[in-house]
Amino acid sequence: MNRPHPNTVCVEAGSHNPTAGDPVSEPLHLSTTYRHGGDYEYIREASPTIEAFERAVGALEAGQAVAFSSGMAASAAVLDGLAPGSRVVAPTVGYKGVRRLLADRDTVGALDVSYVDQTDTATAIDAIGDAKLVWAESPNNPLIGITDLRALADAAHERGARLAVDATLATPLLQRSLELGADFVVHSATKYIAGHSDSLLGVVVCADEDGARALTARRAMTGAVPGPFETFLGLRGIRTLALRVERSQDNAVELAGRLAGHPAVSRVRYPGLDDDPGHELATRQMSGFGAMIAFEVGAGSEAADAVCAGVERIANATSLGGVETLIERRGRYPGEGEHVPANLIRLSVGCEHVDDLWDDLERALDGA
Numbered sequence: 001m002n003r004p005h006p007n008t009v010c011v012e013a014g015s016h017n018p019t020a021g022d023p024v025s026e027p028l029h030l031s032t033t034y035r036h037g038g039d040y041e042y043i044r045e046a047s048p049t050i051e052a053f054e055r056a057v058g059a060l061e062a063g064q065a066v067a068f069s070s071g072m073a074a075s076a077a078v079l080d081g082l083a084p085g086s087r088v089v090a091p092t093v094g095y096k097g098v099r100r101l102l103a104d105r106d107t108v109g110a111l112d113v114s115y116v117d118q119t120d121t122a123t124a125i126d127a128i129g130d131a132k133l134v135w136a137e138s139p140n141n142p143l144i145g146i147t148d149l150r151a152l153a154d155a156a157h158e159r160g161a162r163l164a165v166d167a168t169l170a171t172p173l174l175q176r177s178l179e180l181g182a183d184f185v186v187h188s189a190t191k192y193i194a195g196h197s198d199s200l201l202g203v204v205v206c207a208d209e210d211g212a213r214a215l216t217a218r219r220a221m222t223g224a225v226p227g228p229f230e231t232f233l234g235l236r237g238i239r240t241l242a243l244r245v246e247r248s249q250d251n252a253v254e255l256a257g258r259l260a261g262h263p264a265v266s267r268v269r270y271p272g273l274d275d276d277p278g279h280e281l282a283t284r285q286m287s288g289f290g291a292m293i294a295f296e297v298g299a300g301s302e303a304a305d306a307v308c309a310g311v312e313r314i315a316n317a318t319s320l321g322g323v324e325t326l327i328e329r330r331g332r333y334p335g336e337g338e339h340v341p342a343n344l345i346r347l348s349v350g351c352e353h354v355d356d357l358w359d360d361l362e363r364a365l366d367g368a
């Protein structure tokens with residue numbers, strides 16, 4: 001048979017080679033322990049439901065996936081592979097939990113972290129120096145900025161550094177991070193992969209088996225193993241990932257255009273817009289622009305708060321990547337940092353009908 005298309009991989013991946021009498025959907029194995037002498041011993045080392053999820057993500061990314069209890073646990077596991085005091089280059093704009101983790105490791109002297117604007121390729125490359133790891137996030141959270149991953153991977157490898165990419169916003173479908181040169185791809189599977197805002201889950205995908213083996217061993221030591229039920233839901237989420245990404249992205253393309261035309265909105269950041277600074281790079285590097293939009297409310301942060309309070313269908317809540325549309329003003333978090341404008345709203349566009357979303361948004365914008 002031909003190599004299947006990604007949406008077919010979503011539907012099929014993770015299942016065992018079928019034989020007569022097998023269940024069609026992957027079963028949920030909750031047992032923490034197994035009778036001695038078989039393939040499994042204890043859940044912290046390996047479990048069949050967790051492995052099914054890992055096979056599916058690995059097939060989508062064309063690498064070796066290791067699942068973790070959260071996106072943060074997955075990120076920490078990558079950092080834990082570095083020798084004490086290693087230099088890490090990280091982005092000035094990126095998920096605030098990971099930036100906090102890096103800052104914490106830096107404070108205790110475990111890592112030496114420097115920050116750079118990775119949407120500026122030349123500056124990002126200059127900053128690598130003697131770093132052991134370059135941490136990137138593309139598209140980034142919450143500014144939806146794009147980093148040239150191929151250029152960063154080549155430059156990192158020339159200098160003996162490895163590249164880890166948090167591709168949560170891209171999903172495994174819109175960006176082939178390993179093919180672009182990443183050594184590790186990290187996903188908060190809590191977001192698009194599980195996709196229903198009901199399971200905390202993370203995953204690291206490695207380019208090589210040695211990397212995955214080391215991560216699996218470290219996961220068994222630290223206990224950052226996901227629950228079987230979460231991986232079951234993650235696998236169930238993957239079955240519809242392509243459908244959800246397609247619909248929410250179609251909605252986002254439409255909403256980004258409508259937002260750009262609304263007088264209360266002073267700026268829309270979405271790589272799908274022709275005049276977005278990341279447009280050209282995203283067109284080259286991704287197979288779609290995703291479903292995350294950031295926009296600024298011209299009248300300021302109080303007006304932005306009023307928009308978030310004014311929507312009725314869209315939930316004013318953090319997180320992203322679920323079937324439902326979520327809105328929030330990121331500046332409401334003290335840790336969000338100086339690079340995120342106070343009037344910036346992040347919109348995670350879901351799978352509702354686009355006109356219902358726009359009715360809600362337009363009314364909130366008109367009233368703010």
Ligand SMILES: *Cc1c(COP(=O)(O)O)cnc(C)c1O
Pocket residue numbers: 070071072073095097098137141166168169187188189190191200201202
């Ligand atoms: C949510 C998120 C994380 C953290 O993942 P959790 O599953 O919440 O631990 C990391 N990176 C990005 C880009 C995220 O959006």
